[in-house]
Amino acid sequence: xxxxxxxxxxxxxxDALQRSGDATNATLGEAVHLSASQVSRRLQRLxxxxxxxxxxxxxxxxxxxLDVMAFAHVVLERHGGVxxxxxxxxxxxxxxxxxxxxxxxNADYVLRIVAPDLAAFSELMMKRVLRLPGIAxxxxxxxxxxxxxxxxxxxxxxxxxxxPRRGVRFTVS
Amino acid sequence: xxxxxxxxxxxxxxDALQRSGDATNATLGEAVHLSASQVSRRLQRLxxxxxxxxxxxxxxxxxxxLDVMAFAHVVLERHGGVxxxxxxxxxxxxxxxxxxxxxxxNADYVLRIVAPDLAAFSELMMKRVLRLPGIAxxxxxxxxxxxxxxxxxxxxxxxxxxxPRRGVRFTVS
DNA sequence: ACTGAAAGCTGTCGCGT
DNA sequence: ACGCGACAGCTTTCAGT
Numbered sequence: 039x040x041x042x043x044x045x046x047x048x049x050x051x052x053d054a055l056q057r058s059g060d061a062t063n064a065t066l067g068e069a070v071h072l073s074a075s076q077v078s079r080r081l082q083r084l085x086x087x088x089x090x091x092x093x094x095x096x097x098x099x100x101x102x103x104l105d106v107m108a109f110a111h112v113v114l115e116r117h118g119g120v121x122x123x124x125x126x127x128x129x130x131x132x133x134x135x136x137x138x139x140x141x142x143x144n145a146d147y148v149l150r151i152v153a154p155d156l157a158a159f160s161e162l163m164m165k166r167v168l169r170l171p172g173i174a175x176x177x178x179x180x181x182x183x184x185x186x187x188x189x190x191x192x193x194x195x196x197x198x199x200x201x202p203r204r205g206v207r208f209t210v211s
Numbered sequence: 212x213x214x215x216x217x218x219x220x221x222x223x224x225x226d227a228l229q230r231s232g233d234a235t236n237a238t239l240g241e242a243v244h245l246s247a248s249q250v251s252r253r254l255q256r257l258x259x260x261x262x263x264x265x266x267x268x269x270x271x272x273x274x275x276x277l278d279v280m281a282f283a284h285v286v287l288e289r290h291g292g293v294x295x296x297x298x299x300x301x302x303x304x305x306x307x308x309x310x311x312x313x314x315x316x317n318a319d320y321v322l323r324i325v326a327p328d329l330a331a332f333s334e335l336m337m338k339r340v341l342r343l344p345g346i347a348x349x350x351x352x353x354x355x356x357x358x359x360x361x362x363x364x365x366x367x368x369x370x371x372x373x374x375p376r377r378g379v380r381f382t383v384s
Numbered sequence: 385a386c387t388g389a390a391a392g393c394t395g396t397c398g399c400g401t
Numbered sequence: 402a403c404g405c406g407a408c409a410g411c412t413t414t415c416a417g418t
Contacts, residue, residue, distance in 0.1 A: 098264045139280070
């Protein structure tokens with residue numbers, strides 16, 4: 039656990055970069071009122087500190103023919119010895135399962151799944167997901183429409199006073 | 212709607228780029244057995260075709276102090292005239308709500324929400340989300356653990372024969 | 385359709401302030 | 402801490418095959 043000094047320039051950089059990750063340092067510098075060399079140095083620091091985990095090209099699912107998205111709520115069987123690894127490993131191996139979280143509430147896990155169409159989705163669920171070990175039952179919510187979808191994380195809370203954090207300690211200045 | 216020729220090189224490029232969006236054209240060329248200039252031209256085509264919608268820096272939520280994530284299942288009130296825009300606009304204006312989909316099943320909408328901690332999450336739900344217009348009730352699943360989380364879309368279905376697609380038409384060769 | 389070279393940019397590092 | 406400037410490396414275009 040290290041202490042990391044973050045100022046408003048760094049925050050502005052992070053915000054700009056998660057929106058357009060291919061912006062040049064010069065462009066970013068204009069937006070943040072810093073020289074390109076400063077931007078370069080700060081980005082190195084932010085990446086070494088683990089705040090920036092990587093860069094990605096964002097693809098359009100619809101344009102790629104992935105028209106179906108769904109959330110699957112999975113309940114596992116309860117046997118004495120807890121054997122969830124087999125299920126979790128199986129889930130991790132399915133590329134159509136983009137996310138899998140264990141959750142509070144009625145279900146044990148929530149999965150986000152994509153597929154080309156309903157036929158392919160149905161086959162995926164029947165032949166791959168439902169056959170994962172240890173499943174008691176699954177309830178699936180099919181996505182009907184997208185109101186909002188973003189990967190942009192809110193950063194406002196960092197500038198606010200707030201309580202001390204675990205992990206990397208910030209010193210916003 | 213345009214017809215787009217996609218070959219295995221393009222697929223390999225898309226796959227490589229969604230995993231590491233900061234790879235140089237030369238590096239990509241090595242991986243895909245193409246010259247850097249070819250990579251450049253193909254990426255331009257893929258972006259113009261809308262398959263690549265943009266680039267983003269990926270930030271680590273935990274490192275940024277966003278330790279709480281939850282899925283909120285929202286049911287709207289049923290009045291005669293359907294007035295969902297007010298709710299949807301309100302949701303879109305909240306940066307902590309990363310996603311909002313209308314879904315099949317018991318709920319009308321599923322929201323993915325992030326917050327620094329449970330206290331902040333509770334306050335967010337009470338003071339902002341629950342006060343959105345038209346809400347009948349909300350059930351919230353708090354994420355307890357991450358089994359898998361990726362933005363990498365599966366592309367295998369494109370190479371497979373499959374049925375004709377809507378939108379951009381592919382000619383995989 | 386691909387390669388290779390050439391010209392223009394971009395990232396990065398040293399240095400001065 | 403910051404900006405400037407220089408160099409190395411990358412991107413992109415163009416001509417040639």
